Amino acid sequence: xxxxxxxxxxxxxxxxxxxxxxxxxxxxxxxxxxxxxxxxxxxxxxxxxxxxxxxxxxxxxxxxxxxxxxxxxxxxxxxxxxxxxxxxxxxxxxxxxxxxxxxxxxxxxxxxxxxxxxxxxxxxxxxxxxxxxxxxxxxxxxxxxxxxxxxxxxxxxxxxxxxxxxxxxxxxxxxxxxxxxxxxxxxxxxxxxxxxxxxxxxxxxxxxxxxxxxxxxxxxxxxxxxxxxxxxxxxxxxxxxxxxxxxxxxxxxxxxxxxxxxxxxxxxxxxxxxxxxxxxxxxxxxxxxxxxxxxxxxxxxxxxxxxxxxxxxxxxxxxxxxxxxx
Amino acid sequence: xxxxxxxxxxxxxxxxxxxxxxxxxxxxxxxxxxxxxxxxxxxxxxxxxxxxxxxxxxxxxxxxxxxxxxxxxxxxxxxxxxxxxxxxxxxxxxxxxxxxxxxxxxxxxxxxxxxxxxxxxxxxxxxxxxxxxxxxxxxxxxxxxxxxxxxxxxxxxxxxxxxxxxxxxxxxxxxxxxxxxxxxxxxxxxxxxxxxxxxxxxxxxxxxxxxxxxxxxxxxxxx
Numbered sequence: 001x002x003x004x005x006x007x008x009x010x011x012x013x014x015x016x017x018x019x020x021x022x023x024x025x026x027x028x029x030x031x032x033x034x035x036x037x038x039x040x041x042x043x044x045x046x047x048x049x050x051x052x053x054x055x056x057x058x059x060x061x062x063x064x065x066x067x068x069x070x071x072x073x074x075x076x077x078x079x080x081x082x083x084x085x086x087x088x089x090x091x092x093x094x095x096x097x098x099x100x101x102x103x104x105x106x107x108x109x110x111x112x113x114x115x116x117x118x119x120x121x122x123x124x125x126x127x128x129x130x131x132x133x134x135x136x137x138x139x140x141x142x143x144x145x146x147x148x149x150x151x152x153x154x155x156x157x158x159x160x161x162x163x164x165x166x167x168x169x170x171x172x173x174x175x176x177x178x179x180x181x182x183x184x185x186x187x188x189x190x191x192x193x194x195x196x197x198x199x200x201x202x203x204x205x206x207x208x209x210x211x212x213x214x215x216x217x218x219x220x221x222x223x224x225x226x227x228x229x230x231x232x233x234x235x236x237x238x239x240x241x242x243x244x245x246x247x248x249x250x251x252x253x254x255x256x257x258x259x260x261x262x263x264x265x266x267x268x269x270x271x272x273x274x275x276x277x278x279x280x281x282x283x284x285x286x287x288x289x290x291x292x293x294x295x296x297x298x299x300x301x302x303x304x305x306x307x308x309x310x311x312x313x314x315x316x317x318x319x320x321x322x323x324x325x326x
Numbered sequence: 327x328x329x330x331x332x333x334x335x336x337x338x339x340x341x342x343x344x345x346x347x348x349x350x351x352x353x354x355x356x357x358x359x360x361x362x363x364x365x366x367x368x369x370x371x372x373x374x375x376x377x378x379x380x381x382x383x384x385x386x387x388x389x390x391x392x393x394x395x396x397x398x399x400x401x402x403x404x405x406x407x408x409x410x411x412x413x414x415x416x417x418x419x420x421x422x423x424x425x426x427x428x429x430x431x432x433x434x435x436x437x438x439x440x441x442x443x444x445x446x447x448x449x450x451x452x453x454x455x456x457x458x459x460x461x462x463x464x465x466x467x468x469x470x471x472x473x474x475x476x477x478x479x480x481x482x483x484x485x486x487x488x489x490x491x492x493x494x495x496x497x498x499x500x501x502x503x504x505x506x507x508x509x510x511x512x513x514x515x516x517x518x519x520x521x522x523x524x525x526x527x528x529x530x531x532x533x534x535x536x537x538x539x540x541x542x543x544x545x546x547x548x549x
Contacts, residue, residue, distance in 0.1 A: 019371045019382065024519070024527040025457040028371075126521045136461045137502070138521040189332035189340050234347075235458055235465070237373030237380030239338050261375055261458030269335030272385070294390055297336035305386055 001065045002117065004150040005099065008058035010215075013121050013140035013152070014114075015051040018129035022260045028240060029131040029139070029256050032215060032279035033112055035175055035304065036074035040116035043071035043091040043167045043312055050120030050155075051130035053146070055113045057282060061101040062115070064094040068154070069118040069165055075110020075177075075280050077102040088113065089174070091167040091312075108179040111282035119155040134215065134257060167312040175304065179285075180206075181277040184292040184300075185243060185268035190233065193265040194245070195226045199291050202251070202267065210250075211283045215257040218281065220289075224249035227265065235263040241270035241278070243289070253278065273300035327353045329401060331394050337370070337385050339393050341401075342378045347495075348468055350377040351455045353405070355532045357397075360404045366396065374531050375456045376465060414451055414534045417499070417514050419490050421447075421539055425513035428478070432492060432509045435475050444539050446470060447511070451534035452497065460504050462519025462527040466535050467496035481507035488513045490537070497537075501527075 004011065014037065017030020031037035031054055038048040053062070057077055064070070071091045072079050079086050080101050086092050094100065102113060123130050123141055132140025141150055187199055201223055210219035225245050238244070242254040244264040251267065255278070268291065270278060281287060327343055327350070334340045341357075343350035358374040361381070368388035373380040383393050421444045422429040433440045447469075454464045474495040482505065485491070489500040491508030498508050501518035518528045529535065 021526070022371045022373050022382075023457065023531075024461060024525060025459065025463050026461045026521075026526070127526060133461075133521075136519075136521065186333055186335050189334060189342075234376045234378070235456070236340065236342070236375045236378040237334075237338075237458075239334055239380070239382060241335055259459055260373055261456065266334070269333075269338070272335065272337050294333060294336060298385060298389075301336065301385060 001154060002121075002152040003063045003065065004146045004148055004152070005061035005063055006059055006148055007146045007150075008056055008060035008102070010054075010056040011060055011146040012054050012132040012134070013051050013123055013146070014054045014131045015129055016049045017131050017256060018127045021127040021129075022237070024127075025260050026127060026136060027133060027216075027257045027260060029133050030129065031114060031131075032256050033074050033114065033276045035276040035308070036112070036279075037114040037116065038308060039089065039169050039174075040071045040073035040114045041120070042308075043073070043089070043169060044069045044116050044118040046116060046118065046120050048308075050116065051123060052114050052116040052121060053152075055102055055115060057103075057105045057111050057113075059103055061099055063099045064096065066096055066154075068094050070094050070100070071116050071167075072113050073116070073169065074113040076106045077104065077110065077113045078106040079113070087168070089169040089171075091165050093165040105282070109177050109181075109280055111280050111285070117154055122153040122155040169310075169312055173307040173310050175273070175276045177277060177280055180287060181274075181281075182288040182290050183274045183278055184271045184290050184296065185241075186271070186294060186297060187268045187291045188266070190265040191267065193227055193231050193233075194267060195228055198225050198267060201225065202289050203291060205288075207251075207287050207289065209281050209283050209285050209287070213283050215255055217252045217254045217258050218278070220251045220253060220287075223251065225251060225267065231265065233263050233265055235261045238262040238266070239269065241272065241275055242266055243268050243270070255279070271297045271300055273297065273304045327401075327405060329398075331397075333390055334380060336390075338380055338382045339390065339397065340378060340380050341397060347377060347455075348453075351453065354379050356404050357401055358531065360400055361397075368393070373458075375458065412453075412532060412534050414536055415529060416536045416538050417490075417516055418538050418540045419512040419514050421512040426490070426511040428491075428509035429511045432475060432511055436472055438472070443473075443511070446473060447497070448537045448539055451536040454529045454531050454533040454535060455496065456531055457527055457529065459498075460501060461521070462501040462529070463504075464499055464518070464529045464535070465496050466498065469495050469497060471495075475509065477507040478509055481505060485510060486513065488515060488518075490514055497535075
């Protein structure tokens with residue numbers, strides 16, 4: 001069992017979401033940074049879709065009541081286990097009664113950190129997922145963010161899985177996380193609804209994630225885009241990463257908890273491979289957008305799939321180098 | 327039916343149909359059912375909308391062009407053999423009063439008495455054209471042109487669950503407490519969404535919905 005001591009700005013149970021439930025009007029949901037959650041699960045020996053905890057940068061603490069292997073991946077939030085610093089992207093053994101504490105962003109980037117525990121979080125699976133649907137009020141723990149005092153049941157790790165600690169995920173096999181990332185997007189499908197200079201202006205602007213942003217979407221301040229002529233668009237299906245432009249001209253980038261359909265013109269959609277970079281942004285953070293081609297998008301996806309195919313078991317030497325300061 | 331194809335990022339293909347809404351929507355639904363009847367391994371999700379179909383796929387198992395070719399062929403077959411069946415669902419509605427606070431305003435907008443408005447809304451079954459906006463929220467239509475009114479000037483921050491509302495030539499039903507800009511003319515007790523059941527949504531695209539007025543004296547229980 002894991003006990004929530006403090007939950008920070010937002011702490012939720014997430015797996016890789018329920019993309020198929022979109023046909024019922026249900027958001028795909030799931031970890032904003034699915035790469036980080038997948039890696040954290042791999043480090044503790046879980047299948048990639050096991051439920052973990054998405055921790056948003058801020059003061060958060062969790063206590064473990066049994067000896068268990070854990071891993072954190074994503075932004076560096078200065079994690080400590082009973083006051084002792086522990087590395088991110090690394091499997092660690094927690095002892096009964098140990099308290100994991102995290103804080104705000106420590107480096108130049110990082111808004112969300114993912115905690116995986118061997119076996120995964122045991123909450124009921126609804127519509128094929130254990131993810132919390134905040135708008136729908138279901139999934140995760142009672143369909144809501146985690147609160148102090150919550151107790152999360154754990155699944156027993158599969159038999160034959162030996163808890164491995166010290167497994168480490170090398171930085172060369174992670175997305176290019178950084179401050180003010182350049183997020184690439186595929187233009188369309190409504191480019192012709194906008195004035196001809198729109199892609200140029202979007203590409204040149206330094207954008208800032210507005211304070212009203214959340215897991216549903218980020219409003220991007222710093223540019224005003226204009227329609228060529230007033231157009232009305234029939235509500236159509238959208239995906240996370242969609243950049244839509246309401247009449248006020250401020251683009252909105254949809255994230256995992258976005259509605260399944262939208263009626264605003266769409267200027268482009270982020271590369272799937274760049275979604276982890278977007279996931280690490282917090283309100284106030286800056287970013288750039290750059291149009292690119294489908295070929296580039298597929299290359300980037302293949303590269304990310306190659307990274308995830310990495311087997312952390314073969315890395316003991318790498319870890320020793322890390323511990324030695326290499 | 328003319329379809330235009332465009333990419334919605336690297337993992338989704340959008341097909342938009344041109345033409346009269348009623349016809350395009352039926353084509354979208356027929357294609358959705360054909361696609362789901364025999365789902366290819368690369369298919370991740372299908373999101374049918376009023377006049378478009380979004381197909382989400384695994385780009386590492388099928389190329390964008392491959393998906394487009396598959397859908398183009400499927401559309402040709404579907405156009406010849408419609409695969410789309412209708413189910414009629416009766417939805418009891420308490421019209422007006424506190425259940426439908428905008429009934430009088432809509433009567434004025436449409437230049438009809440509330441009684442005539444209710445009669446027209448219940449006159450014939452309409453189609454569930456899509457599910458979207460919120461879990462289980464149906465877009466039902468197309469309504470007769472007399473009922474085609476714009477959204478409220480000021481949206482409400484919270485519309486009660488079960489609210490039956492009009493806007494943009496369609497009827498929507500709010501499955502849960504949600505913000506909303508449609509004109510609320512009534513309320514139904516029929517639950518529309520339950521994540522613990524399969525399927526979770528009571529209505530599915532393609533269903534025919536017959537609204538039925540619940541008479542006030544039948545439901546009022548005196549202590």
